[in-house]
Amino acid sequence: MGKEAKTDHPINELIARRWSPYGFDSRPVSDEDLRSIFEAARWAASSYNEQPWRYLVARKQDGGEYDCVLSCLTDQNQAWAKNAPVLGLGLVSLFFKLNGKPNRVAVHDLGLASATLSLEATARGLYVHQMAGIVPERVRETYSLPQGIEPMTALAIGYRAQADTLPEEYRKRDTSPRTRNKLGEFVFTGKLDQPAAFLG
Numbered sequence: 125m126g127k128e129a130k131t132d133h134p135i136n137e138l139i140a141r142r143w144s145p146y147g148f149d150s151r152p153v154s155d156e157d158l159r160s161i162f163e164a165a166r167w168a169a170s171s172y173n174e175q176p177w178r179y180l181v182a183r184k185q186d187g188g189e190y191d192c193v194l195s196c197l198t199d200q201n202q203a204w205a206k207n208a209p210v211l212g213l214g215l216v217s218l219f220f221k222l223n224g225k226p227n228r229v230a231v232h233d234l235g236l237a238s239a240t241l242s243l244e245a246t247a248r249g250l251y252v253h254q255m256a257g258i259v260p261e262r263v264r265e266t267y268s269l270p271q272g273i274e275p276m277t278a279l280a281i282g283y284r285a286q287a288d289t290l291p292e293e294y295r296k297r298d299t300s301p302r303t304r305n306k307l308g309e310f311v312f313t314g315k316l317d318q319p320a321a322f323l324g
Contacts, residue, residue, distance in 0.1 A: 127302055142246045143280040143302060144253040146294040147285035152185065157212065157248050161281065164244030167238040177231040177237040180267060183210040192266050197278055198257035204294055205255070208280035213263055214238055214254075218272050234276055235300055245281060253280045 129140040163180065170176060182189040193211040194202055206209060214237075216230040227233075242252040255278040263275035288298050308319035 127298075129302055129304070134227045138243050138246050142242055143251070145284045146204045146250050147255065147287065147290040148204075148251070148253075148280060148282040149285045150184075150209060151208065151283045152183065152209045153250060153257040153282055157245075158183075158281075159265050160248070161241045161244050161250070165237040165241040168233070168240040170233040170236065171227065171229045172220065172222065174217075174222075174227060174230075174233065175237075176227055177234040178215040178217065178273065180215065181264075184209045193278070195257065196258055196263045196266060196275070198259060200221065201255050201257040201278065205253070205280045207285070208253070208282045210281040212279045212281065212298060213258065213275055214277035214279060215263075215269070215273050215275050217250070217275055218247070229277055230274075238277065238279065249283070250281060251284050254281065 127143050129135075129143075131140060162181075165177065165179070168174075168177075180193060182193045184190050190211060193213055194206055196213060197205055197211075205239070214234050216227075216234045218227060218230055219225065220227050238252075238282075239252055242254070245252045256276075258275060258278045260275045263269065267274065284298075287295050290298060307323050311320045311323060312318050313320040
């Protein structure tokens with residue numbers, strides 16, 4: 125069932141195991157697991173400890189609330205995410221509470237929180253698929269978001285479905301090899317495109 129990364133250098137097992145399936149099983153996620161997943165997000169690093177992230181989360185058993193979150197995804201994402209037992213929207217507060225100035229790294233910090241919760245989910249045998257494909261205007265309207273709160277992402281949380289139960293399109297995505305750029309393509313010293321010397 126796993127798709128552990130084939131790394132060039134040793135990394136933590138949780139990072140190697142973390143990946144984003146399209147196929148989710150209908151099995152519910154326990155409240156205990158959800159509390160711990162979002163507790164992990166709580167302890168993510170953030171600029172000035174601002175913690176600018178907000179999550180709107182619904183479980184499938186929440187009925188109408190789940191449907192509201194689902195409706196905020198693009199049609200393409202709704203097609204597969206509707207099977208996940210938990211859906212969420214990732215929002216950011218764009219201004220610092222301390223002085224009201226713009227927080228230019230708010231989105232970066234939301235990413236850290238979502239990465240941290242994804243690792244906690246992985247440790248619990250769960251999977252998180254993060255999405256950029258949302259309809260921000262629909263999120264704002266559905267949830268009457270105040271000024272300064274910006275919808276950014278969505279996430280599906282749950283257990284991975286067996287690949288042979290998936291439609292062909294998603295089966296291919298969930299069984300294809302994982303690939304990543306080599307370190308020399310993004311780790312530089314001196315100038316862009318000059319690989320860092322420690323890469324060897």
